[in-house]
Amino acid sequence: MTDSRTEASLAGAASQPNTTGSDVAAGQGSARPSPPWRARRRRPQRGRAPWYVALLWLSPALVLIAGVVIYPAIELVRASVSHYSITGLRLGPAGGRNYSRVLDHPALATVLKNTLVWVVAVVVLTILISLALAQFLSKDFFGRRVVRWSVIVPWAASLVITARLFTLIYDYYHGILNHTLLSLHLISKPIDFLGDDRWTMTSMIAVGVFVSIPFTAYVFLAGLNSIPSDVFEAALIDGAKPWQIYWSVTLPLLRPAMLVASVLNIIYVFNSFPIVYTLNDRNPGFTHDTSITFMYKLAFKSSEHDIGMSAATGVFNVILILLVVMAYLKLVRWQEPVNR
């Protein structure tokens, strides 16, 4: 940007007698003779800019990426190989000790199992429900606009607030859910949705699905809208039944949307902190923690109280999610063209 403006003003200065352009020329270094500049400017520069020009244009983005992605990543790795006091003070290098302590942690197996259940259940349920919901929302009916808006609402609310609201809804003594179930005589005594080990994960998954649906449904809705209507007409003319149309026409054409929705949801659900943490904060130990809340508790809540161990878990988490996403993409052969 600066570059092109400078050239323009230099061009203006050069085309006029030296009277008005002298200050500009002085500002840009008058020692430089003008002919080479003009010659360079006139040379047609179609196609590639030299690398330093490219770098200049890219620099804001690069600085941003370096600042918010690469630098924290470096710090994370650095913290993971450091030995920290409980106060957060760095005491010295730790080598790989933090990593081995995480791998030896007695709760690790539970945490990994919880993470798997949490991610698979939330993503699968979200996608199934969202597919149905998107199908419904793509139809024309009275009040569709209102319904579409109302689907967005849970997405607009902060996750912590949503999770807090659900702790109230689920409450054993005062929760509206128990109250409703009791007055409908579906249960004879209240269910401890968040404290009973058999219910905690299910209750958290329900909230996870609830907050993931809006985004997913809208991705599918956009996918449905992008399918041209003539393929459906063609299928109808060929005598396909509705279910056949859905299975052989709609679903294959939704593949790009499905890919986006599932990959983003896997990452998003895996990294979800507020729901698991808020709904689970009354429960001692790591019985219902996923690897993200495990990481947090290691640093600030558990008896380890160790930033180094937590950072090591963070590194494992990044590797884990990368592997999962890569495996998923390989599984669905994402580079294959849509038309099989």
Place this chain on the structure above:
Amino acid sequence: MARSRTAVLAGIGAAVLALAACGGGSGSDKAKGTNSSGAKVSSIKLVAAEYSKENTAKFWNDFATKYKAKTGVTLDVQVVSWNDIAQQSTTMVQNNTPPDILNINYYSSYAKDNLLYNADEVLPSSVQSDLLDAFKTSGTFNGKLYGFPDLSSARALFYNKTLFRQAGIAAPPTTWDEFEADAKKLTGLGNGTIGYAEPLGPEEAQAEFSIWAFNNGGDWKDSSGKWTINSDKNVETLAFLKKLSDEKLTQNNPGKTNRTDGAFPLFKSGKAGMIVGFGPLSSDLDKQKKIDYGIAPMPTKGASSPQTYGVTDYLDAFKKPGNQDAVKAFYDLYYQPDEVNTFIKAEGFLPVTKSGLDVFKAQPNLKVYIDTLPNVHLTPNQDPTWDKVLAAVQQNIGAAVGPSGDPKKVLDNLQKTAESGG
């Protein structure tokens, strides 16, 4: 094509290196803790825990104004909720940006890491002699006073007089047997009445366990400083708490009930007959005017007389170049009777100074606490290991009172944690 990609990669690489260098550079400068000019600071920062939404920030902001007027130094106040303050302070220390004063519930780990000023360096000697001995002991690490108490609280048994009348209980229980019998009578009232609200969830499990253990003659450590977490007395105590839960005399799932969002609401709504409470709960109940309640000393078993569990929080003074005088002035002002007692009164807590004791004695509703305060029983905060044991207690002790919980095993594990230094 290949050439330009190399160029971009080189560019990214350069940017990364530059940033990493910046990061490393500034970090190590701060870590050295040297200030080339050695000049006095013109502002100091206070990070304070939020005791209440209404009072904490208001008090500290007023205090900052007075402090500025008196010393000319600006006091930046940051009030942080109890849920986040441990995380924030850890992060601040990790990034070499600790506050000058930190109001939190521990200090000895900081003292052990040599991050704090001791009393000789920043606490006026008049204040040192005014502090109550129990708090001085708990604030002393390696022979020096580092933990300067800001306020204290003591616990006692709260009971719902209306429910007691309905259940035909004449007086609050004085022994554990009476307590259990009363809890049975209260639960027997039906209608969802809970005999005793028992919060052993992670929020403050150590408090609930401590007060019962102290009244059974148990403790975290013995007089020689050895950990006694799995002593017979303590196992008996935890087994008693589990028994209350097994007999359904408590609320549902006590091991997973927190104090402020679980147990207190049950007492405030009149569902629970008894609970261990403290000043701020009284304030809430008095404001609400719904529950007719009484406060009694804890029932005892092994202890000869009722014991009070006390809590104090600290104003930790971080060593930073040029801030010593400003920090000293801070304490000088804070411990003026007008300041410290105003704060304590507004938050509904108890004094930490002898002069404060005299002031608060005049209030009849505090009598039950004030009488016991000089002999208050605290957790071993002066041992840095306790900071880790505390986390382990909060995260694990609740599991002992669950249906398949094993009090002995849980306490054995905690003992192991403590003996291995956390």
